[in-house]
Each structure stands twice: as structure tokens, then as C-alpha cells.
Amino acid sequence: MGRTFLADSFATNTGTYYIKVNLSALFLYGASIYYIVEIKLSLMNTRESNMANQPHPIQYQGSKRGIASTILNFLPKKIERLVEPFAGTAAMSVAASAQRVSQQYWINDLNKPLIQLLELIIEHPYDVVDGYSQVWNEQIGDSIKHYYQIRDKFNTSNDPILFLYLLARCVKGAVRYNNEGLFNQSPDKRRKGTQPEKMFKNIEGVSKLLKGKCVFTSFDYKEVLSQVKSTDFVYMDPPYQGVCGNKDSRYYSGINFDGFVSSLEELNRKDILFAVSYDGKRGNKTFGQNLPKNLNLKRVEIQVGRSSQATLLGKQEITIESLYLSNPLIHHLQDKKIDFYPLHKQLAIIN
Ligand SMILES: C[S@@+](CC[C@H](N)C(=O)[O-])C[C@H]1O[C@@H](n2cnc3c(N)ncnc32)[C@H](O)[C@@H]1O
Numbered sequence: 001m002g003r004t005f006l007a008d009s010f011a012t013n014t015g016t017y018y019i020k021v022n023l024s025a026l027f028l029y030g031a032s033i034y035y036i037v038e039i040k041l042s043l044m045n046t047r048e049s050n051m052a053n054q055p056h057p058i059q060y061q062g063s064k065r066g067i068a069s070t071i072l073n074f075l076p077k078k079i080e081r082l083v084e085p086f087a088g089t090a091a092m093s094v095a096a097s098a099q100r101v102s103q104q105y106w107i108n109d110l111n112k113p114l115i116q117l118l119e120l121i122i123e124h125p126y127d128v129v130d131g132y133s134q135v136w137n138e139q140i141g142d143s144i145k146h147y148y149q150i151r152d153k154f155n156t157s158n159d160p161i162l163f164l165y166l167l168a169r170c171v172k173g174a175v176r177y178n179n180e181g182l183f184n185q186s187p188d189k190r191r192k193g194t195q196p197e198k199m200f201k202n203i204e205g206v207s208k209l210l211k212g213k214c215v216f217t218s219f220d221y222k223e224v225l226s227q228v229k230s231t232d233f234v235y236m237d238p239p240y241q242g243v244c245g246n247k248d249s250r251y252y253s254g255i256n257f258d259g260f261v262s263s264l265e266e267l268n269r270k271d272i273l274f275a276v277s278y279d280g281k282r283g284n285k286t287f288g289q290n291l292p293k294n295l296n297l298k299r300v301e302i303q304v305g306r307s308s309q310a311t312l313l314g315k316q317e318i319t320i321e322s323l324y325l326s327n328p329l330i331h332h333l334q335d336k337k338i339d340f341y342p343l344h345k346q347l348a349i350i351n
Pocket residue numbers: 060062063064065085086087088089090091092108109110111219220221222237238239251252253254255
């Protein structure tokens with residue numbers, strides 16, 4: 001019956017896991033039957049609750065902080081180096097370090113001020129705390145006017161400390177850029193941004209986890225992928241956007257779908273272990289384009305949670321994100337010689 005047994009699995013971030021066993025192989029082109037096996041993992045619950053305390057100085061739309069521990073369960077337990085070509089806030093590296101999965105990290109994102117900010121937070125945390133406290137305190141009086149002044153200053157200087165203030169203060173922690181690449185998100189009028197004391201704890205927490213363990217770059221992801229080694233594990237969380245080229249106001253840059261698929265083919269050829277967070281759905285609405293079948297990846301669905309917007313509107317919408325696992329990774333997960341988390345042992349038994 002083969003690998004189709006593993007074709008889909010479904011993970012919730014409540015600690016209860018469902019594995020959908022797709023028996024479509026039994027019916028050549030017929031309907032698929034799904035058996036749902038419920039596995040309650042107390043260990044997973046412990047890991048989830050630990051993650052709730054994960055430090056997070058940078059607010060960022062699309063951050064994987066909320067599901068990082070769930071994703072970690074699909075990675076090898078020990079990794080020589082974790083490479084994040086689309087690091088954003090590096091939520092996976094923070095989570096992996098908290099779980100002692102790896103001692104080395106390569107944190108890359110095309111957004112240079114973001115990477116400079118991460119590097120400062122990790123290597124020089126107290127400088128960032130001082131700088132942030134100063135900018136934050138200066139807003140007292142007319143905080144909206146202050147925000148726009150800082151935004152102007154940031155757009156000419158690219159100063160990472162100013163960026164931290166903007167991220168803490170802007171609407172939904174969502175970066176937005178105009179056609180010229182200038183940051184143009186508005187301030188959140190109801191909030192003043194993370195208090196310096198809280199920011200201090202988060203910055204110190206991230207620094208303690210990652211200091212001295214990281215390489216920081218702001219390359220295009222393709223450059224990173226061309227340099228990865230066979231002993232690396234690559235976790236990718238690109239902006240999903242279908243086929244419409246490189247323009248994406250949500251982030252500093254977008255990516256071209258076909259180019260990304262070619263890069264994954266190249267990783268496959270090199271037998272490099274990788275996982276990709278890509279498309280998903282919210283309620284009936286899908287976002288992103290499924291990665292093609294010829295990449296030979298396994299897709300896992302992870303429940304992210306109810307969208308707050310939908311809850312406000314009285315809808316019961318659940319967001320599901322896809323995590324694609326590379327074929328060599330699946331082989332590793334099934335290899336009994338490696339000590340994997342219980343979920344993978346379950347997957348291996350089912351297969
Ligand atoms: C979905 S976000 C990653 C979020 C991240 N996983 C986290 O937890 O914060 C995607 C990131 O890809 C970056 N990006 C976009 N195009 C890129 C490219 N061509 N090369 C490298 N990074 C890129 C964006 O700047 C953005 O930070």
C-alpha cells in the first residue's frame with residue numbers, strides 16, 4: 001500500500017493530533033477513504049505549554065511563533081545547523097534553540113534592517129533595550145506624531161532600533177511597503193507598543209537562547225540554498241503569493257513561484273533535508289498555491305487557530321497551514337535508528 005498512507009496528516013496546536021490515513025492507493029482513480037486516528041500526546045502538550053513562554057521581541061505578521069513547537073515535531077531531534085532562508089523573526093530558530101535541537105543557526109532574510117535588528121538583539125541585547133526605551137519614552141505627549149517622525153527617520157536611515165519601535169507600534173505588527181520599498185504602515189492608535197520592561201525580558205530571552213550560535217545574512221534565498229551543506233536542515237517560510245512575480249507589499253519582497261519550485265528541485269537533487277511552510281486555508285478560503293506533486297513532498301496540515309477577525313464577526317473560521325516535508329526528511333523520520341519524537345514513531349508505525 002506504500003507511502004500514500006502518509007499522504008496527509010493533520011496536527012492541531014492543542015496537543016491532540018489526528019493522522020488522516022489516505023487509502024487512495026486501494027482505488028486506482030476512485031474516491032479516497034480517510035480514517036482518522038486520534039493520538040493524544042502528553043509530551044506534546046508539555047512542549048506546547050513551554051512554547052507559550054517563548055520570548056518574542058518582534059511582532060511580525062506571518063510569524064511562526066504560535067506553531068513553531070508543532071513544526072519542530074516534524075524535524076529531526078538533533079540538527080547540526082538549522083538554516084532559515086526566510087527567517088522573518090527567526091521564530092523557528094528561537095524554538096529550536098529552546099528545545100536544544102541545534103547549536104548552530106543561519107538566519108537569513110532579504111529584509112536587511114530586520115536581520116540587523118535580530119543580530120543586535122541576539123549579540124548586543126542591552127544596547128537594543130537602551131535604544132528602544134529611549135525611542136519609546138520619547139513618544140509620550142503626541143505618540144502618533146512621534147510614530148510618523150520615526151517612520152520618516154527609518155525610511156532614510158534604516159536604523160534597526162527605529163524599526164523595532166515601528167514594528168511594536170504599527171497596525172497588527174504587519175510590515176507594509178510601498179512601490180519604492182519604503183515602510184508605510186500606520187500606527188495602531190489604540191496601543192503604545194510593547195512597554196520597555198516587557199521588551200527587555202523578551203530581548204534578553206532571545207539573546208540567551210541564540211547568542212554566539214548564529215550567522216546572519218540578508219541574501220536572496222537562492223544564494224542561501226546554493227550554499228547549504230548536506231548536514232544542514234533547511235526550514236523555509238516564504239511569502240506565498242501564487243504566480244505573480246516579485247511584488248509583495250506584505251513583505252520587503254515576494255518570491256516567484258516557479259523559481260522557488262526549481263530551488264526545491266535542486267535541494268531534492270542534493271538530498272538535503274528540508275521543510276516548507278507554504279499554502280493554507282481559512283474557513284472556505286484558500287491562500288497560496290499548492291506545491292507541485294512532482295517535488296515528492298508530504299503535506300502536513302497544522303491548525304493555527306481561529307482568526308480573531310472571524311471571531312469578532314461571529315464566524316467559526318479555523319486557519320490551517322500546510323507544512324511540506326521533503327522525501328529525505330520522511331525517510332529520516334521513519335529510520336528507527338534516529339530518536340524521533342513520539343508523533344513520528346506513530347507515523348512510522350502506520351506506514
Ligand atoms: C512569512 S515571512 C517569515 C516569517 C518567519 N517564519 C517568522 O516566524 O517570523 C517571509 C519572509 O521572507 C522574506 N523574503 C521575501 N522574499 C525573500 C527572498 N527573495 N529571499 C529571502 N527572504 C525573503 C520576507 O522579508 C519575510 O520576512
